[in-house]
Structures are given as structure tokens and as C-alpha cells.
Amino acid sequence: GAGVSQSPRYKVAKRGQDVALRCDPISGHVSLFWYQQALGQGPEFLTYFQNEAQLDKSGLPSDRFFAERPEGSVSTLKIQRTQQEDSAVYLCASSLAAGPYSNQPQHFGDGTRLSIL
Amino acid sequence: KNEVEQSPQNLTAQEGEFITINCSYSVGISALHWLQQHPGGGIVSLFMLSSGKKKHGRLIATINIQEKHSSLHITASHPRDSAVYICAAKKGYSGGSNYKLTFGKGTLLTVNP
Numbered sequence: 001g002a003g004v005s006q007s008p009r010y011k012v013a014k015r016g017q018d019v020a021l022r023c024d025p026i027s028g029h030v031s032l033f034w035y036q037q038a039l040g041q042g043p044e045f046l047t048y049f050q051n052e053a054q055l056d057k058s059g060l061p062s063d064r065f066f067a068e069r070p071e072g073s074v075s076t077l078k079i080q081r082t083q084q085e086d087s088a089v090y091l092c093a094s095s096l097a098a099g100p101y102s103n104q105p106q107h108f109g110d111g112t113r114l115s116i117l
Numbered sequence: 118k119n120e121v122e123q124s125p126q127n128l129t130a131q132e133g134e135f136i137t138i139n140c141s142y143s144v145g146i147s148a149l150h151w152l153q154q155h156p157g158g159g160i161v162s163l164f165m166l167s168s169g170k171k172k173h174g175r176l177i178a179t180i181n182i183q184e185k186h187s188s189l190h191i192t193a194s195h196p197r198d199s200a201v202y203i204c205a206a207k208k209g210y211s212g213g214s215n216y217k218l219t220f221g222k223g224t225l226l227t228v229n230p
Contacts, residue, residue, distance in 0.1 A: 033218075035220075042220030043205075091160065097216065103147060103148050108161070
């Protein structure tokens, strides 16, 4: 099926390494979201794109976190100089919504489980 | 206090039992989502509702806007229903950042055969 696809599913990195997490949204979906989910917690908002524009990055924990969606489709979340507290599941979601007044549901990927050693 | 609170945090039931999971929120919302997350991370959207009640198979979701409360019910529970159930609130139109979802911490449901 043509759901939201995230890769890799699992990533193990040593502290200090850079990592890149990929999200392929559902084709035609305008809105794309990244969330961080710590163990035993609910997801927390990181950033939001409408097409290629990053409209909100208020949830990014530090300037080590960077997200892009250059062509308004695939998105990459990059974490530089990883630290142990970055260990979490990173979830991507997309929706057809094209504005704040649209109540389209978000469709989630399976997430990338990141472990920093 | 979190903007979205769920209870209980953990729930164990016997197959066939009626299950209720509760969600309370403190912000004005335009919609409330119920999500299911299986081990391994994948999240499936079960319901999105802004008023009243929705039903899908053995699942029923209700919301009371005045009381800022929603419930997810599972009738005739089955071991395959075992998962984490998460409610998420989408803020109302006047609240700013109304594309964001604010999530509860989830309820871990275990249904034993």
C-alpha cells in the first residue's frame, strides 16, 4: 500500500555521530510532521512542513536537529553530534491538509528507532 | 499538568471484557484523535472526532466537548487488541498552531486469552 514510509526502521549510532532519518509521505499529501517519542511517553511535536516550507520548527530540541523537505515530498530529519538523550522513536506523519482550518487526519509511518550508544 | 491526560496508564483485561480508556484535555480543540500503537512503533489512526460518537466494528469513541473528555471503548475484547492506545488533541482554530497534535502518554492495554 502507499502509506507513509520511514527508513531506516532501526538505527544505532555512537555518541557524536551524525544521523539522517528519511520520510516518504503519502503521494499528494501537503502537510508533513516529525515527532519524537521517548520510551513510555506519547509522541511530541518536532516540526511541520507545508509543501517545502518549514512553517514551524519550535519543537526541535536544539540546533543539532535539522529537517528539510526540499521538493515538497520526501523529508529528512538530521541530527548532528548525537547524544544519548536523542535515543527515541522518530515518527513521521503526513496529511492532505493544506491549511489550519482543514481537519484531515494524519497518517503515521512505522517510525525509526534511534539508539545512541 | 499535561494538556492531555489519559487513564488508566496500564490496563489488563480478560478476553471478552468491555474496555474503557479515558482522555481529558485542558485546551480548546477542533478535533480529538484516538490512535493505536503496536510494539515496534507503527501508529494507526482509529478515530478523529469533534463531537458525539463514532463506531467502527468493536470500537466506539465518544467525546463530550463541554466536559473536555473523550472515551474509547472496546467491546468483546480480544488478545489482538493488545496495544498502546493514545489520544491526541488538535487545538481549536483560535488557539494558534492549530495543525499540531498534543498527545497523551498512552494506555497500555493487555488482553489475556
